[in-house]
Amino acid sequence: MSTPHEVLRTVFGYEQFRGDQEQIVSQVVSGGDAVVLMPTGGGKSLCYQVPALIRDGCAVVVSPLIALMSDQVGALRQLGVRAAYLNSTQSSEERSATERAYLAGELDLIYVAPEGLSRPYTRDFLSRGKLSLIAIDEAHCVSQWGHDFRPDYLALGDLAELWPDVPRIALTATATRRTHEEITERLHLQNARHFVSSFDRPNITYRIEPKNQPTKQLLDFIRTEGVVDGEQATGIVYALSRKSVESTAAYLVKNGINALPYHAGLDKRLRDETLHRFLREDGIVVVATIAFGMGIDKPDVRFVAHIDLPKSVEGYYQETGRAGRDGLPSVAWMAYGLADVVQQQRLIQMSDGDAAHRRSQSAHLNAMLALCETASCRRQQLLRYFDQDSGPCGNCDTCLTPPKTWDGTVAAQKLMATIWRLDREYRQHYGAGHLIDILRGVSNKRIEQLGHTNLSTYGIGTELDAAGWSSVVRQLLASGYLETRGEYGQYFLTEAGVPVMHGKVPLEFREDAKKAGRSSRPTRAASVAADLSEDDAALFESLRKWRAAVAKEAELPAYTVLGNKTLEAIAHIRPSTRGQLLAINGIGEAKLERYGDAVLEVISAYDSGA
Structure with missing residues (x-):
């Protein structure tokens, strides 16, 4: 097959390429390297599959997704493509058969895991055949500052020296400017052409609401918006801990939702069965840690929900992008609260990384917090994080139901003065709950024993309830005027917060909606x-x-x-x-x-x- 359009039409059944696909294909077919940043569902796989069917030899596709390789290969074989994989799930007989087919020139594509490609045996074996190209999928995994770093990806930079005449293409759906630079540097792709598509997913409605009773909020969301033509829709729910995954799945099942748990601590056979059912059955809701979902091509996931705050905007974008790959209306919903922020910051403080790594993780978290607390269009803020501009989308909660704002200057001063006086008079720092109790004039044994009823700020904040003060704390954190430290999430003023405490910086706070706005194109209409x-x-x-x-x-x-x-x-x-x-x-x-x-x-x- 001599031209990309012939391959596109006769093998894949499409009349024309989308976006940058044709230019990317031409670059690789001609022997050039490429770095491709394209959103989930944008057609990244065609960018290496089409060249693989034109260039002489077999394409190697590096993928971290061992559990999905069988389905990826099966889908290609449905198209008549001679595809295979090599990974640790195969028997020695299956592996030998694949190796013989490769050496005989009987394969168009072969999938390998990054850890497999780093082994001398695999490299020696591949060198005995003819490679047409090397595709490095999920290339953001090479970034040590990113949300999904995998050490085995660092060894992939050697491929440039090992096979200097074989074109390489690195692809990802998630990359900030810094991650993009790391992909280029660590994979030795300085001479590659770079193709950066818009990361906008206009079919996804983004909704974030304050966490109150998260499992009940989740159930209400699934029952009202996780429905297609009267039937339960396919969805993914992300939770931070394994315990939360299991308890949430059990709660949904108890309430009539076809939910399955997925995390690394479960038996491998159970995980494989869950993945198998999710890919093959309709109406399955998988409750999972972030280990689930990367590379899954299932097009009809109608919603992605988070009941805990993601660690970064990159992670959030990657996870929500698993919804609506077919381009139909889908929802990304999240409930988050102040406790999520404290927990994430505590994990950062206790991590094994050096100071630079902790600063980087804190910056990721702050950006995620800012996205949650914005009063402007969420899509605008999300795309701005990836250095892309957008107008208001009209299809996120803040666009559909613009939040009311209020003058929070005095409230911020009251809270910050409490933190400052506790430090000055007692050399002590506390978590949000204790600070809020002081402001609201709560009389309990702990406050009385510590003598905090004597603070000049005790009882000066009765105009807000506990939820209102939690919102103030969250928004001051999001703005960088407060920070938490230590194992228990004690609050400190930042340098930027001092002028705020003195009333020199006026503040407008968003008012938490009593009921979050719903999409004018709800999930149930996504049939x-x-x-x-x-x-x-x-x-x-x-x-x-x-x-x-x-x-x-x-x-x-x-x-x-x-x-x-x-x-x-x-x-x-x-x-x-x-x-x-x-x-x-x-x-x-x-x-x-x-x-x-x-x-x-x-x-x-x-x-x-x-």
Whole structure:
């Protein structure tokens, strides 16, 4: 196959490239290196898969996702691509068969894990065959300052010297300017062409609300917005600890939600079964730590929820990006509170990293906190973090229901004066709960024993309740006027906070909404068939049932047989010949050969009323 467009049409079933794809493909086909920053669902995989089918030899794809390699390879084989993988899950016989196929020139792509590629045996073996290109997926894992650092990625820089004539392409959906620079430097890609797409995901509604009863808030959210056509939608819920993962999953199950826990402490067979069900079944909600979700291509995840504050904006963007890969409306929802901030900062203080690493992690957390507390468009702030500009999106909670603001100057002075007087008069620092009790004039044994009823600020803050003062603390933290230190999250004034305490800096605070704004395009409206006529939608459901049966028999995720958008187009166009079917996006020659006649039979049977 001589041209990228021929490969795109005949193998993948698409008429044209999107965005920068064509330029990236041309760069790699011609033997050049590339660094690709493209959002989840933007079509990164085509940027190396198409060149792999044009260039002579076999492409090596470096991926940290051992659990997904089998499905990734299975999806390519559905397209007629000669793909395989090498990893620790294989038997010696399976590995030997793959190695023989590679050496015989019978493979187009081979997936390997970074730790596997760092071994001398694997490098020697690959050197005995012919490499067409090297694709380094999830390239942000090379960044030691990033949210998902993996030491094995550091060794991938050697590939430039080991195979100097083989083009390399590094790809990621998440990178700040600093991470981008690290990818370039550590992977020795200084001479590569760089392609940076917009990170905007306009189909995702971002919603963040104060944490009160997080599991109940989560359940209410899933019941109201995690529904498609009256059925439970597929979703992912992220929690910080393994204990929280298990308790949250159990709570959802108790309340009728088809939820499964996933974290590294569970038995591997249970984790594999959970992943298998999530990829192949509809309506599964996985409650997980951040170990879950990277690289998952499931297109119809309708919501991603966080019940704990993520550690960084990069991590949050990566995790929320797993929703709505099909481009349909989806929701990223989060409940967070002051305790989340204190917990994260305590973990940073107790980490093994040096002072520079702790400062970097604190900066990540502060940016995440600022995103949560902004009164302006969340999408604007999110994209600004990645050095990209945007106007107000009209599709986040702060756009849909603009928060009210109030003059918080005096409240900030009261809180900061309390912190300052405790330091000056007692040489002591305390957490938010104790400070709020002092301001509200709470009389309890601890306050009385410590003599804090004698403070001049005792009882001067009765105009706000405890939740209102927590909001003040959060927003002062987000603005950098306060910081926490120590194992118990004691509060200190920062240098920038001193003028605030003296009333020299006026402050406007956002008022916490009693009920968060909802999208004008809620999740339940995200059905693919929503834009079809009633008759076409019924045919779409018939095609879905056929696809489910085929996928189950082949033990493949349904979307790797034919995607929802392809089924929608079939239901609307109703092709009656193989030629008409081939003209539909998502159907290449291999899928036409494998499924064409069966699809035409489903259409014919539906039209005849059978």
